[in-house]
Amino acid sequence: MVIPFVSRLDLDAQQAWIDVLSAAMPDEHIVPFATLTPEQKSACHLAIVADPEPNDLLALPALTWVHSVWAGVERMVHELVSPTFSIVRLVDPQLADTMSEAVLAWTLFLHRDMPAYAKQQANYRWEQRPMVQAKERRIGVLGLGELGKVSALRLAHNGFSVAGWSRNEKHIAGITCFDGHEGLVSLLRQSDILVCLLPLTSETKGLLSRESLAYLPAGAGLINFARGLIIDDNALLEKLDQGVVSHAVLDVFMQEPLPKNHQYWQHHAVTVLPHISAPTHLISASLILADNIKYYRMTGIIPSCVDVSRGY
Ligand code: NAP
Numbered sequence: 001m002v003i004p005f006v007s008r009l010d011l012d013a014q015q016a017w018i019d020v021l022s023a024a025m026p027d028e029h030i031v032p033f034a035t036l037t038p039e040q041k042s043a044c045h046l047a048i049v050a051d052p053e054p055n056d057l058l059a060l061p062a063l064t065w066v067h068s069v070w071a072g073v074e075r076m077v078h079e080l081v082s083p084t085f086s087i088v089r090l091v092d093p094q095l096a097d098t099m100s101e102a103v104l105a106w107t108l109f110l111h112r113d114m115p116a117y118a119k120q121q122a123n124y125r126w127e128q129r130p131m132v133q134a135k136e137r138r139i140g141v142l143g144l145g146e147l148g149k150v151s152a153l154r155l156a157h158n159g160f161s162v163a164g165w166s167r168n169e170k171h172i173a174g175i176t177c178f179d180g181h182e183g184l185v186s187l188l189r190q191s192d193i194l195v196c197l198l199p200l201t202s203e204t205k206g207l208l209s210r211e212s213l214a215y216l217p218a219g220a221g222l223i224n225f226a227r228g229l230i231i232d233d234n235a236l237l238e239k240l241d242q243g244v245v246s247h248a249v250l251d252v253f254m255q256e257p258l259p260k261n262h263q264y265w266q267h268h269a270v271t272v273l274p275h276i277s278a279p280t281h282l283i284s285a286s287l288i289l290a291d292n293i294k295y296y297r298m299t300g301i302i303p304s305c306v307d308v309s310r311g312y
Helices: 011-024 038-043 054-058 074-079 093-111 114-122 146-157 180-189 233-242 282-299
Strands: 002-007 029-032 046-050 065-068 086-088 138-142 161-166 176-179 193-196 220-224 245-250 270-272
Touching: 002 011, 011 029, 011 046, 011 282, 046 282, 065 282, 093 114, 093 146, 093 193, 093 220, 093 245, 093 282, 138 146, 138 180, 146 161, 146 193, 161 180, 176 180, 233 245
Parallel strands: 002 029, 002 046, 046 065, 065 086, 138 161, 138 193, 161 176, 193 220, 220 245, 245 270
Antiparallel strands: none
């Protein structure tokens, strides 16, 4: 039975995925959604997806589950109203490793005052700023899931004092864990650098608001590698202008690509990245999908799914 690849990516990108996925699972017949016959549409119960058009999935009435090649499935969860099939997202240790590398790199960028030294150089200014040791630098990680936990541990292994925040209570050796609303306030109050790795849900949308950003210590740094809508942009710009937040490294935005007239592009205290903190690795991701689909063929067991009501 064929497995359709359902996606809004351009045709070349779709074919690149189909080629790598087919190489990883040579027993499966993976085809573009557009080539399905009506009989195939009626029969298929599994699809592989990358930002799928919701109506394409609704045209597959026997669908039991879909496997996303991406870790973030917020758009799909938002666009599908009460889906009758399960959504499995990519959980790839390679992706968590890549994300933790980006988190470490940009935390070091803020920790070692690189934005300030770049400005000093532009003004021919020779000035040695006070040195802060890593253990004195308190990092707060919002979200302790697949990406947040690995990133928090990598920061701790590099000597930083690390705390994290999740929905459910957690115990992670070397990390101070907070949860719930009060936990959020406690975490924000002690975050010299705040790293956001939360999924975008109805609860996290606009979470970094005027009110919550005000809890940060004066001059805190901010890194958002999750989703743009978690931050209230106007609130952040206000806090940057007031110096409450000294610098923001932003990889994700409400609208991507970031519109040319957006204030972030020219802002002296913002680093704009084009959604590159943790790109999916085609081969690594395809091998994980291949394992999951092989296991499903053998046992009928669908891998752990996204909780659509929770939003992640
Ligand atoms: P995940 O495994 O689902 O983990 C999500 C974490 O957020 C969990 O610890 C969860 O708490 C916590 N959380 C969710 N809602 C919360 C709430 N209302 N209050 C407190 N904590 C909450 O997700 P992940 O794989 O780590 O990925 C996180 C996000 O990274 C993705 O959703 C995606 O948006 C983004 N991402 C970005 C890139 C990029 O290149 N920029 C690449 C991949 C992914 P519990 O543990 O208690 O459930």
